Amino acid sequence: MTNTFRLHVTGRDGKSRESDGRIGGSLLEILRDAGVEEISAMCGGNCSCATCHVYVEAEGLLPEPCIDESEMLDTLLQQTPLSRLACQVTIAAGIDCLRVEVAPEE
Numbered sequence: 001m002t003n004t005f006r007l008h009v010t011g012r013d014g015k016s017r018e019s020d021g022r023i024g025g026s027l028l029e030i031l032r033d034a035g036v037e038e039i040s041a042m043c044g045g046n047c048s049c050a051t052c053h054v055y056v057e058a059e060g061l062l063p064e065p066c067i068d069e070s071e072m073l074d075t076l077l078q079q080t081p082l083s084r085l086a087c088q089v090t091i092a093a094g095i096d097c098l099r100v101e102v103a104p105e106e
């Protein structure tokens, strides 16, 4: 089994890029490793700022958000059914492709 997956990222500028992400990392770490600089992640990944808001197309491959993540997402004006906090998403084995769009700044 491979320990990487294919990551497609669309930034706030609308430009897309592809790279390989590491299975087992948080999505925030993976986006950083992929060179996505526009996510400020002000709380350092502690689920208390929502500046790591992204839209993820994962076709049911990700666990549902925990209560803390859901509550933070509910504070966002730009929330959609695809909304996730990148710091709270761990990429597990079995995912081979993920599409992520960086949400607009609030």
Ligand code: FES
Binding pocket: 041, 042, 043, 044, 045, 046, 047, 048, 049, 050, 051, 052, 085, 086, 087, 088
């Ligand atoms: S980095 Fe602050 S909620 Fe994710």
